[in-house]
Amino acid sequence: MADEATNPAPAARSYWHITWRRFRRHRLGMVGLSVVAVLFLVSFLSPMLANEQPILCRFDGSFYYPAVIDLIHQVPGSKLIIQKKRPYRLATFDFKREFDPERGDWALWTPMRYGPREIAAEPLAGPSSRHWLGTDQSGRDVLSRMVHGTVVSMKVGFLSMGIAVVLGLILGCIAGYAGGVADLVISRFIEIVMCFPPFFLILAVLAWFPPSIENVMIVIGLTRWVGIARFARGEILRIRETDYALAARSLGVRPAQLVLRHLLPNALAPVLVSVTFGIAVSILIEAGLSWLGFGVQPPDPSWGTILRSGYENLFTAGHMIPPACVAIFLAVLSFNLVGDTLRDVIDPRLQAERA
Amino acid sequence: MLSYILRRLVTGLVTLFGISVISFFIIQLVPGDPAQIQTSQIADAAVSERVYQQLRELYGLDKPIPVQYANWVRKLVVGDLGSSFHDGRRVSAKIGEALWPTLSVALLSFMLTLLISTPIGIYSALRQGGGFDRSVSTGLYMLYSVPNYVAGMLLILYLGVKWDLLPFRGMRSDGYDEMTTLGQMWDLAQHYVLITFCFTFGNLAYYSRFIRQNLLEVVRQDYVRTARAKGLGERSVVLKHAFTNSLIPLISLIGLTFPFVLSGSVILEYMFNWPGLGRLYFESVLQRDYPTIMALNFITALLVLGITFIADLTYGLVDPRISYEK
Numbered sequence: 001m002a003d004e005a006t007n008p009a010p011a012a013r014s015y016w017h018i019t020w021r022r023f024r025r026h027r028l029g030m031v032g033l034s035v036v037a038v039l040f041l042v043s044f045l046s047p048m049l050a051n052e053q054p055i056l057c058r059f060d061g062s063f064y065y066p067a068v069i070d071l072i073h074q075v076p077g078s079k080l081i082i083q084k085k086r087p088y089r090l091a092t093f094d095f096k097r098e099f100d101p102e103r104g105d106w107a108l109w110t111p112m113r114y115g116p117r118e119i120a121a122e123p124l125a126g127p128s129s130r131h132w133l134g135t136d137q138s139g140r141d142v143l144s145r146m147v148h149g150t151v152v153s154m155k156v157g158f159l160s161m162g163i164a165v166v167l168g169l170i171l172g173c174i175a176g177y178a179g180g181v182a183d184l185v186i187s188r189f190i191e192i193v194m195c196f197p198p199f200f201l202i203l204a205v206l207a208w209f210p211p212s213i214e215n216v217m218i219v220i221g222l223t224r225w226v227g228i229a230r231f232a233r234g235e236i237l238r239i240r241e242t243d244y245a246l247a248a249r250s251l252g253v254r255p256a257q258l259v260l261r262h263l264l265p266n267a268l269a270p271v272l273v274s275v276t277f278g279i280a281v282s283i284l285i286e287a288g289l290s291w292l293g294f295g296v297q298p299p300d301p302s303w304g305t306i307l308r309s310g311y312e313n314l315f316t317a318g319h320m321i322p323p324a325c326v327a328i329f330l331a332v333l334s335f336n337l338v339g340d341t342l343r344d345v346i347d348p349r350l351q352a353e354r355a
Numbered sequence: 356m357l358s359y360i361l362r363r364l365v366t367g368l369v370t371l372f373g374i375s376v377i378s379f380f381i382i383q384l385v386p387g388d389p390a391q392i393q394t395s396q397i398a399d400a401a402v403s404e405r406v407y408q409q410l411r412e413l414y415g416l417d418k419p420i421p422v423q424y425a426n427w428v429r430k431l432v433v434g435d436l437g438s439s440f441h442d443g444r445r446v447s448a449k450i451g452e453a454l455w456p457t458l459s460v461a462l463l464s465f466m467l468t469l470l471i472s473t474p475i476g477i478y479s480a481l482r483q484g485g486g487f488d489r490s491v492s493t494g495l496y497m498l499y500s501v502p503n504y505v506a507g508m509l510l511i512l513y514l515g516v517k518w519d520l521l522p523f524r525g526m527r528s529d530g531y532d533e534m535t536t537l538g539q540m541w542d543l544a545q546h547y548v549l550i551t552f553c554f555t556f557g558n559l560a561y562y563s564r565f566i567r568q569n570l571l572e573v574v575r576q577d578y579v580r581t582a583r584a585k586g587l588g589e590r591s592v593v594l595k596h597a598f599t600n601s602l603i604p605l606i607s608l609i610g611l612t613f614p615f616v617l618s619g620s621v622i623l624e625y626m627f628n629w630p631g632l633g634r635l636y637f638e639s640v641l642q643r644d645y646p647t648i649m650a651l652n653f654i655t656a657l658l659v660l661g662i663t664f665i666a667d668l669t670y671g672l673v674d675p676r677i678s679y680e681k
Contacts, residue, residue: 048638077605122442192373195656199621199633204381204648284502288622292637307508311626318512325505333500 019269022225022345031342035334047071052115053088053095057107064088066095072153092280093274116142116148116301134319136309138299144299145322152302153331155278156217156286163221164228165275171225171346172232173259177240185201186229193226202285208292209301213302217266217297220282240283280332287328303327327344362668367660371653380425382645387441388416389643409500414645421557422593427649437646441639446650449635456526457631459626461616463547464554465609472559476566477598483571495560504622507553511626514549522546524628554620559624571600576600607666613658 023029026180047070048055055067066088072078084338087093099105114120114131121131123139133142175186193201201223209215239245248262289295290304291311303324310320390410397403411417415426428435436446476496479488515523522528526546527539534542573579574597582596624633632651639647 111357149549188370188373192369192377195370195374195659196378196652199636200378200648201381201656203621203637207643208381208384210373221594257673279501287502288504292622299487305507311508312514314512314516318516321508321512324507329501332502334501336496 015269018087018220019287019342019345021342026341026344028321028337029345032334032337032341035208036328036338039150039154039331039334042147043154044073046147046151047074050108050112050114050116050147051110052113052120052140054107054109056104057095057104059087059095059098059107060103071136080300106194110145112144113140116140116145117299118144124313126319133323134317134321136306137317139314140299142306142323145306146303146327147231148301149303149306149324149327152290152296152300153283153286153327154215156213156220157331157335158222159273160220160282160286163173163218164225164278165271168225168228169232169264169271172229173236175262176233176236177259177263179256183202183233185296187233190226190229193223195229203291203294211289211294211297213296213300216286220285224278224282227278228271231271231274232264232267235270238268239263242257271340273343273346276342280335282340283328283331283335317352360668363406363664367664369466370660374656375428375649376424377474378649379427380420382643382648383420383423385525386500390414390416393440393532393645396432396586429645431653433529436650439639439644439647441642441644441647444647449647450632453630453632453635456629457633460547460551460554460631462552464558465613465616466553468558468562471555472563473566474564475559477570477593479563480567480570480574481593483567488567492560492564495563498556499560503553503557503620504626506556506625507549508527510553515602523549526630530533550623550629554616554625562608566605568602569604570597573597573601591622593602607669610662613662626645 023033032343042049048067051067051070051071053066054064056063056065058064062085064085065336066084068086069082069088072082083089087098088095095107099107117140119139121135121139122143123135123137123141125131125135127134131141131143133146136142136145150300172187175183202219205219205222206215209219224291236259245258245262248258251261284296286303287304289309293308296302306320307324307328310317310318310324364451388411390407393410394403394407397406408417415423418426427437436447436450439449479491482488482612511523514520522542526543528542529544531539531542570593574593579592579597582592587596621633621637623629624631625637628634635647636651639651640645
């Protein structure tokens with residue numbers, strides 16, 4: 001930043017820096033990005049937001065912090081390093097029942113005192129001061145399940161698109177750079193995948209694997225790479241013919257390095273746009289699959305399963321439907337907003353038009 | 356031109372072959388074949404095993420997969436899609452039955468989309484950047500982000516259950532047969548309202564934006580300036596000279612999206628208990644009804660390939676500048 005003061009002509013900034021500065025000027029895009037950030041925070045902090053065990057407590061003379069450990073357990077592999085202390089680790093331990101203030105026990109609870117799988121009250125109760133969004137057919141707190149359902153949606157959205165990006169970029173780069181037989185085979189394969197009814201591959205593969213969130217992620221990733229591969233192929237084809245690619249080639253840069261260092265970084269921007277839209281679509285597919293019973297399995301929470309319990313108890317417990325609908329809508333809308341803004345921001349032609 | 360058509364036909368056939376082989380193998384790899392599902396209720400193990408073997412033989416599942424595939428292709432060539440493994444009915448009859456519910460909703464929804472989004476698109480293009488343009492496009496954009504099954508759930512909850520205004524299960528009410536013809540039509544129309552709306556609202560943003568964009572492009576052309584210079588009224592310039600020329604990409608857009616609309620929406624049809632292709636598909640997957648699944652896959656693929664091909668050809672017919680020779 002100091003450079004800017006001394007040198008009125010700004011020094012060359014990185015492409016992403018410029019993109020971010022332009023992105024910040026779009027109000028709707030920033031709103032979308034904020035909602036995405038909130039969803040992210042909610043999903044990361046979910047064990048500290050809604051949990052049947054407290055953040056910090058004194059129980060029978062010693063201190064415990066089970067919700068904090070639940071939060072740490074969000075990081076894969078951390079279960080091997082850190083575990084809850086003895087009574088809290090046991091599935092049968094119910095702190096709320098054992099809690100005894102006369103013994104000197106006290107607890108700092110999470111904002112919502114109910115866990116997503118905890119049977120907390122009467123089934124299908126409407127919203128009340130204890131359960132703001134009511135309870136589901138097993139008497140579990142819907143708000144807590146909504147909070148923990150965010151984790152599922154975010155995980156599926158990002159990880160499945162991660163799989164799709166890796167697959168799509170590899171195949172797209174090979175097709176675009178190598179050309180010839182490789183291009184022919186990959187392009188034909190892409191065409192074949194695109195001709196399937198969109199739900200077919202997903203349903204067929206899920207009928208094959210037991211339904212679980214991991215399998216849903218993998219299956220969505222395996223079916224969504226096609227668009228990315230087509231994008232990457234087109235961009236590589238275009239960039240391959242540019243002068244700087246020619247310059248790099250004539251300097252003797254090896255093909256693998258040429259693609260990775262010189263071509264791919266310049267093809268990433270449009271790919272990022274389609275990834276952002278892809279996250280919205282994956283969240284949508286996951287909720288849809290869970291609704292159909294092919295995704296997240298009860299008692300695990302997900303927006304789709306909450307919607308499903310609402311559908312199954314339409315006449316008695318409609319209160320579960322609007323919250324899940326709002327959550328899915330907000331997630332899809334915010335990712336779409338971010339994607340649209342990104343597309344406007346990274347397209348140099350639009351910039352020229354506005355200037 | 357002829358060589359282009361031939362080349363496209365050959366690659367199309369290769370793709371079709373690939374699709375049918377891949378879906379055939381995927382289906383067969385799914386554990387739990389139809390014979391197993393159908394015999395799982397038989398308590399006596401020996402009887403169950405015997406029936407299981409007989410069923411496998413009946414369905415041809417005892418043969419190696421390549422042989423099964425060859426048999427499937429041999430029948431397909433003479434237009435025979437086989438019989439359902441689930442209820443033994445002809446697959447063509449099952450699809451024929453499910454076709455109309457899906458097709459009618461798709462057509463209705465397309466007509467509504469065009470009827471609503473065309474005027475919006477034209478008007479927004481004429482008042483580009485104006486209040487109407489911005490507010491309508493924001494509103495439609497929000498609608499576009501409402502997933503259709505989410506809207507379906509809310510409509511069912513409020514219009515169907517809470518306020519009890521519209522039916523939402525199936526195509527007909529219980530006493531349909533006793534109704535007068537007029538009553539039947541009214542009943543049917545009521546059942547169409549919610550599901551058609553769910554298929555339609557999301558497209559509005561896309562289509563009106565598409566029409567607006569195309570019209571904006573055309574309005575800049577010289578012949579539109581010429582029409583204005585001739586002293587034609589604004590109405591005639593926009594509707595006759597500009598809009599008709601912006602229709603071509605619209606037609607190809609409709610063509611490209613239609614096959615997917617035709618394959619129906621699994622979730623929506625399931626949600627509304629609509630006896631269409633999407634639901635048939637879902638149930639066939641659950642029942643491992645191989646012939647029905649294969650037929651539906653094949654038909655969708657054929658439609659996608661065929662319509663893309665026709666769209667590519669019409670580009671050339673409409674716009675002579677496009678050349679098919681490499």
